Amino acid sequence: MTTLTLAQAQAIIVGALAAARSRAAQPLAIVVLDAGAHPVALAREDGATFFRHEIATAKATGALGMGADTRVLAQRAANNAAFFQAVAVTLGGRIAYSPGGVLVRDAAGAVIGAVGVSGDTGDCDEDCALAGIRAAGLGEQAA
Template identity: 35%
Template sequence: MSRKLTLAAAEKMLDAAKREAQKIGHPMNIAVVDAGGHLVAFARMDGSIFASVDISQRKAYTAISLKLQTRLLGPLTQPGAPLFGIERNSGGLVSFAGGIPLTDEQGEFVGAIGVSAGSVEQDQQVAEAGAAAFSG
């Protein structure tokens, strides 16, 4: 049976991501979207920066839309690279770390997690913790 991205699964991911954010001492905004990029669950931790509310959701949307981690987009979107300008010309895609697509046991894309409010390394670390809660 294929694992679905249910609200319960999304909340489990939020909990894992929040624990990781608390562990590193940095409050985050965490978004989980379904396969269509629609918000399933969201958490804005106390003290997280307001600007990152939208960015976390756009990271999740980018990850599921392109079916790859947002950290991999950086080199592809630099001047002279094949995807230069994509984030400006495609509805606000995000080309830095913190967005991870989610797959089921058959490798089908079922959603994504996006995290924002820390450094790109912190965002990625917290997103990985959330994604692991779905995979695990």
């Protein structure tokens, strides 16, 4: 299995921020975690509110811990609210069911980390995360 490097994590952040600025997104916080949910890189744009990095971390951690992008988790939660509420309680609320948490995969398809983005709409956050992953030459989870 490949390890997510600092250089790759920084490339994800640069790519995500470039996508955000190209679409005039609200200021973002971006967190990149390795496969063990350890932080590799974090950025908070000027003007991003101080909870944004925690929300981004909850998105990335949730994707890793549940094995799916947070868009998928949100869809599953809508159909099984009791279970996903229990997950949130079990984790002390450290999971976010909103798009913007995306698994990062190596060329072989193995999960090597996750990126979480928070600051704009869930759709925008997710689009920026995906742009960052592509900019780093890595893959994301298939829908």
